[in-house]
Amino acid sequence: MSVDLSQFIPSFLEESFEGLELMESSLLSLQAGDNETIHSIFRAAHSIKGGAGTFGFDVVTEFTHLVETLLDEMRDGRREVSPKDVEILLASVDCMRLLIEAARDDENYDKDKVAQTTMLLNEALSSGGEKSAGEKISQQSDNTEQSTGKSDTSTFSIHFVPEHNLAKTGNDPLFLFNALADLGQLTTVANTGELPALTDIDVQELYLSWDLTLITGATKDEVHEIFEWVEDDCLLEIKKIDKEPLVNPSDGEKETVSVNEIRAASNIENESNSQEIYPANDNSVVKKQATKTKAKAKVEVSSIRVGVDKVDNLINLVGELVITQSMLSELGSDFNMDKIERLTSGLEQLLQNTKELQESVMRIRMLPISFAFNRFPRLVHDLAIKTGKEIELVIKGEQTELDKTVMEQIGDPLVHLVRNAVDHGIEPAEIRLANGKSAKGTISLDAYHQGGNIVIEISDDGGGINRQKVFAKAVEKGIIEPNATLADNQIFDLLFEPGFSTADQVTDISGRGVGMDVVKRNIQSLGGRIQVESTPGQGSCFKVNLPLTLAILDGQLVKVGTETYIIPLISIVESLQVDKDLINRVSGDMTLYRLRDENVPILPVYQLFGLATEHTEIDNALLVVVEADGQKVGLMVDHLLAQQQVVIKSLKDNYQQVIGISGATILGDGSVAMILDTPGIIQMALAYAQNKQRDMASYKQFAIGEQC
Amino acid sequence: MDIQELVSDVPVQGEHSIEGIDFITSGKQYLTFLLNLEQYAVDILCVEEIRSWEIPTKIPNAPSYIKGVINMRGIIVPIVDLRLKFSIGEATYHETTVVIVLTYQAEDTGRTIGFVVDAVSDVLNVESKDIKNSPAFGGCMQPQYIEGLINVGKNVVTLLNVENLQYVEKHAI
Numbered sequence: 001m002s003v004d005l006s007q008f009i010p011s012f013l014e015e016s017f018e019g020l021e022l023m024e025s026s027l028l029s030l031q032a033g034d035n036e037t038i039h040s041i042f043r044a045a046h047s048i049k050g051g052a053g054t055f056g057f058d059v060v061t062e063f064t065h066l067v068e069t070l071l072d073e074m075r076d077g078r079r080e081v082s083p084k085d086v087e088i089l090l091a092s093v094d095c096m097r098l099l100i101e102a103a104r105d106d107e108n109y110d111k112d113k114v115a116q117t118t119m120l121l122n123e124a125l126s127s128g129g130e131k132s133a134g135e136k137i138s139q140q141s142d143n144t145e146q147s148t149g150k151s152d153t154s155t156f157s158i159h160f161v162p163e164h165n166l167a168k169t170g171n172d173p174l175f176l177f178n179a180l181a182d183l184g185q186l187t188t189v190a191n192t193g194e195l196p197a198l199t200d201i202d203v204q205e206l207y208l209s210w211d212l213t214l215i216t217g218a219t220k221d222e223v224h225e226i227f228e229w230v231e232d233d234c235l236l237e238i239k240k241i242d243k244e245p246l247v248n249p250s251d252g253e254k255e256t257v258s259v260n261e262i263r264a265a266s267n268i269e270n271e272s273n274s275q276e277i278y279p280a281n282d283n284s285v286v287k288k289q290a291t292k293t294k295a296k297a298k299v300e301v302s303s304i305r306v307g308v309d310k311v312d313n314l315i316n317l318v319g320e321l322v323i324t325q326s327m328l329s330e331l332g333s334d335f336n337m338d339k340i341e342r343l344t345s346g347l348e349q350l351l352q353n354t355k356e357l358q359e360s361v362m363r364i365r366m367l368p369i370s371f372a373f374n375r376f377p378r379l380v381h382d383l384a385i386k387t388g389k390e391i392e393l394v395i396k397g398e399q400t401e402l403d404k405t406v407m408e409q410i411g412d413p414l415v416h417l418v419r420n421a422v423d424h425g426i427e428p429a430e431i432r433l434a435n436g437k438s439a440k441g442t443i444s445l446d447a448y449h450q451g452g453n454i455v456i457e458i459s460d461d462g463g464g465i466n467r468q469k470v471f472a473k474a475v476e477k478g479i480i481e482p483n484a485t486l487a488d489n490q491i492f493d494l495l496f497e498p499g500f501s502t503a504d505q506v507t508d509i510s511g512r513g514v515g516m517d518v519v520k521r522n523i524q525s526l527g528g529r530i531q532v533e534s535t536p537g538q539g540s541c542f543k544v545n546l547p548l549t550l551a552i553l554d555g556q557l558v559k560v561g562t563e564t565y566i567i568p569l570i571s572i573v574e575s576l577q578v579d580k581d582l583i584n585r586v587s588g589d590m591t592l593y594r595l596r597d598e599n600v601p602i603l604p605v606y607q608l609f610g611l612a613t614e615h616t617e618i619d620n621a622l623l624v625v626v627e628a629d630g631q632k633v634g635l636m637v638d639h640l641l642a643q644q645q646v647v648i649k650s651l652k653d654n655y656q657q658v659i660g661i662s663g664a665t666i667l668g669d670g671s672v673a674m675i676l677d678t679p680g681i682i683q684m685a686l687a688y689a690q691n692k693q694r695d696m697a698s699y700k701q702f703a704i705g706e707q708c
Numbered sequence: 709m710d711i712q713e714l715v716s717d718v719p720v721q722g723e724h725s726i727e728g729i730d731f732i733t734s735g736k737q738y739l740t741f742l743l744n745l746e747q748y749a750v751d752i753l754c755v756e757e758i759r760s761w762e763i764p765t766k767i768p769n770a771p772s773y774i775k776g777v778i779n780m781r782g783i784i785v786p787i788v789d790l791r792l793k794f795s796i797g798e799a800t801y802h803e804t805t806v807v808i809v810l811t812y813q814a815e816d817t818g819r820t821i822g823f824v825v826d827a828v829s830d831v832l833n834v835e836s837k838d839i840k841n842s843p844a845f846g847g848c849m850q851p852q853y854i855e856g857l858i859n860v861g862k863n864v865v866t867l868l869n870v871e872n873l874q875y876v877e878k879h880a881i
Contacts (some may be wrong), residue, residue, distance in 0.1 A: 564768055609768035652821050653778070655786040658767055665821075666779045672765040 005170065005263065006057060009104075012051045014303070017099050019044035021374055024093050027086055031046075040087075042071045048096065048346060052230050054170060057103040060096065063114065066121045067092045070655065072222075073125075088120050090378070153184065153217050154240055160227070161209040161235040168204060171230045177212070177376070179226045184216025269343060305402060306364050314360045321353045340701060342493035363401070367449045369456070370398035372407050376418055383422040391426055394444040402447075402454050405550050409526055410456070413519040417458045417542050418443065420516075425540055435537065437461065454548055459541035465534040467491050492532035493630060496520040524679060527553065527570055551648060555639035555665075555675065560605045561613035563636075564673045566646055566665060571678040573625040575640060578602075580619040591618060593634050600625055603685050604636040608660065613638055630680040635681070648675060660684050681694045729867060735835035738858070740865055741808060742826040743790055744797025747865040748825075756809040756820060756871045758828055760819060761801050765820060773876075775824065778807075788876055789824040794849045797826065819874040828855040832865070834858050843880060 023044045026037045052060035059432040067089065073079035095117045102109035158180075162173060180186050187209040196207065220240055227236055328346045331339060355412045363684065373395050384391040402410075425434075426441035433439055446457040467488070474480045474494045486494075498517040523530050528546035545554065547570065555566035556575070582594040583602075593598040602623065615621060615638040623634035646665035651658055662677035738749040759782075764776030773792035777784050787807060791799045807822040839856040845871045853876075855867040 609766075611766070611768075648784075649784045650786060651777070654784060654821055655767070655774075658770070660768055663767070664777060664784045666782065666784075670779055672769070672777050672779045672784060674765065 001568035008170075009055055010303075012055055013100065013104050016048045017097070019048050020093055020097050020100075023091065024378050025374060027089055027093065028381055030081060030086055031589060034081075034528050037072065038075050038081070042068065044074050045071055046225075046228075048100075052100075052103075053175065059109075060099045060103060060116075063092070063099060063118065064096060066125070067096070070121060070125055078255075085124060088124050088270045091117050092121060110315070153215055156212075156214045156216070156220065156223055157237075157239045157241050158210075158212040158214065158223070159235070159237040159239075160212060162206055162230065163233045164205040164207065166206045168228060168232050169230075169233055171233070172207075173206070173210070176226055176230065177210075180212065180214055180223070183218045183223065183226075184214055186215075187213040189213075202618075203694040213433070218281065222500060222670060223523070248523065274344065304365065304367070310360065310364055314357070314364070317353065317360055321357060323348075324349050324353050349409065358552075362403075365404050365551070366548075367407055368399045369402050369407065369454075370395075372402075372411050372414060373398050373445055373447075375411075375415070379415065380420060380422060380443060387422060388428070389422070389426050390429055390440040391422060392442050393444075394439050394442060397447040400447040400449060400454060401548075403547070403548060403550060406454075406526055406546055406548075410544070410546065413522045413544070414445075414456065414458065416515050416519050417544075418445070421458055421460040421462070421540075421542075425462035427463045429462075449548075450545075454546050456544040456546065457541055458544070459539060464538055464540050465492065465532070466536070470494055472479040488534075489532070492534065493664045495532065496530070512536040526550065528570065552645055552649060553675070554643065555646045556624065556635040556643050557667075557673070558605075558622075558635075559641055560609070561610075561611040562636050563611060564667065564671070565605070566673055566675045567624055567626060567635070568662075568675065568678065569643065570629055571618075571626045573627050575622065575624045576621055578621045578636075583618060593623060595625060595632070595634075598632065599636045601685070602634045602636055603681065606636075606638075608681065608684055608688070626678045626681075628682050631682055633682055633685065635676075646673075646675065734832050736837070738832045738834055738865075739808070739828065740830045740832055740860075741806075742827045742829055743794065743825055746796060747829065747860075747863055748790075749865045749867045750808070750810060750870055750873075752831060754812055756811045759809060759822065761805040761807055761824065770798045778822065780809065780820070780822075783820060785820050785822050787822045787824060789881045790824070791824065793876060794853075799824075800843065808854070810870055810873065812870050821828070821874055821876070832858065832860060834867075842866070 009692075023041050026041045026044075030037050030041070049061055049064040049068060052058075052064060070079075070085065070089065074081055079085070092334055095114050098109050099114065101107075113605055122571070160173070160176075162171075164312050166173070174268035177186065177188060191209040191211065192207075194207045194209065195201075201207075220238060223238055227234070227238075230236075255376070312505070324346065328343075328350065331343055332348060335343070359530045375396065377393055380393040382389055405617065421443045426443065429439040432441065438643070441460065441462060443460045446459070448455055470491050471480075471486070471494075474491075474497070475482045477497075479494060479497055480486070496516050496519070520530055523544055523546070526546055527550070528544060531539065531543040531545070532545065554569040556569055556572055558565050558567060576595075578593065584592045584594065584599070586592055591602040595598075597634070602618060604616070604618075604621075605611070606616065621636045622638070622640055624640070625632055625634050627633075648663045649665055651661065651664055658674075660677055661678045663675045664672050665675060667673050737752040739755050740747050740749045742748075759780075762778060764778045766776045767774055767786070772774075773789050775787040775789050777786050779785075789799050791797050799849045801824075804827040805824065806828055807824055808828065809820060809822045810821045811818055824847045839858055842851070842854045842857050849866075853869055855869040858865045858867055
């Protein structure tokens, strides 16, 4: 049995990123003298260092060691927690993330940035810690120059008796000794007394124990720390001795072995056993490279951590389902009309079970939105420094759960909205004070459930959206006529026009006018909406409304010819029967329907999809008015059927994306029905209109693309 | 039965262990089917299942040879009519019209597509040396779909390339 370390790398990476997040959020809330927080930051850094060492990510280990040293000084109270140090640590967290990502993808990292941060760290280490100038350890990253020559060196005698199964836990004494040797001058004496006869040796067991002597400038804690990972699996005594230790090399069973010799020995052991018990340096390097290339070719596998309670609940529900099933099958084996009542109640129970099961399965994909919110404290902190504004971030409802896929895709739009709030929303402190507000601006993030949706609010108490400015800008860009009268929400909608920006100056945070349209498009592609509310002088609020999950949607079933289609309920404005007096034919062949004071173009679905149907007359037809991108259209269908929840299946798995169709689903009778994609249909109709001068064939060409 | 017995039971190359059924050969097995009067073959390991014809749900604005999609145990499977795709015979649907569902498993992705054929006929054992190259001219089938030709008695069977067939809608003319 060889221990294949590479299988643990993904979990190491996952844990490391979690650790980095923890470090980041703790650093942001770090106050001087808050030892608990420093401890937790230190622990996170320490785990990353340990893991990186085990998996051979040496750059990460080296760098993290520096960070850890700085943290250690803070932990021991030898260094005051200053804002400058926090900044350096935040930059270090960035570097660690960079390094770990580079290690994961086996790519090169930004060496300059790392070198710069390393320099900052070293500077901080040498300048800071005034309280302990004497105790300071030299921290050259290459660790070649040791502080052995210093007057305050001390000698430790370490008695190290590992348990026999130490190697199986993935630890290698050699690594420990290497780490000790880095601290100072190390003499190792191996005790081979417990070695059994050659025939009785279990190659995976460790029979040796060691007496080590270390002359170093490090403290006892630092020496002890090296053994932290194996502490539970060994007998360890570390004693500080004042005199030069007495090493007796000629002692019968003991022999002095240098670290290099142990290394050589374990290499031989490796070769002779052809097993990876002691991943000795040379072998592990080769192996590491092999597994790295393998991992790179593999598509990134994502995983979810699920609480045990959710799984237990699922098992309960499956149990109930099995009971219902056996009840029904017993009923079915000997059925007569007398038992019809039992059958109906059984079926009802089945319905109930299935619903609950569906909900529970969905809940497994749900994660608290704090996963998406976590990055904002840091973002706002950095942006606040950059813009010179004072900003407080308030996060509420971070336990609100959201589908993992939605969460992954909503991250970037949210970042954009928060950046905007910092840059455009919150005014500089002077203006705030002049307007009678506190100098510190507040941005709040809130998430809550509403119906089957989740609402995320990004609000600020800044100056609000300047309607005149937006209006003037829109006129300038030629989006609207100068004499148009627009309602508030129409003005706010202008913000989402491509290339629209009211910022007077383009900063590197925002103002280029790229983005809000992308934000809106991203949110719409998730089946969501975005609304803007703003009061001048009081602030603005962006409300993002998202479906809880992408796997299921509420749909209206409609019939066109022989085909059944599903229109997502979220996009439907209303359904109505056409009153022929309200139909207008304009500009050639366009059919408009007067819906109150709006003119809505009518799109016959049979025409768009090239279907045969008897219902080609517009008079008295059924219209489903849908809205996307602020454009309303009336889809002409033959019949309206039921409304139901449908499970979305991808067409892309076995076919390709179809324009106007967002996916397919399986109906109760086992047949497949297509789900209409409202924005896609509107685009189709636009292309159709543009091609109208030509003939139907060219339109079809567009719809089919390069297929024929 | 223990391992040793099993080992001795495995027939040597070409030997038929069970009468009438080719148990193990060094070559591969191919499923043959008819398109009009022409015989075609696909690697049998790619065959997911053989289904009877059912009317699929249309895909809007798809090429005519894509008949639509069906539900195969919860998987949405597109249906391609090979007779229309290769312009062989008439696309009529009667009792022997079947759908051969093929799955091609590439490294990280797999696609499942159903192909309408006139009838399924036989399973062939073919050594790789018996697969001949197809002449590069004639016929209205694009060369990337043809793996080679197999002589069976007096007849010639066209061996199709399942990998390229799976992306039939991508590389159309």
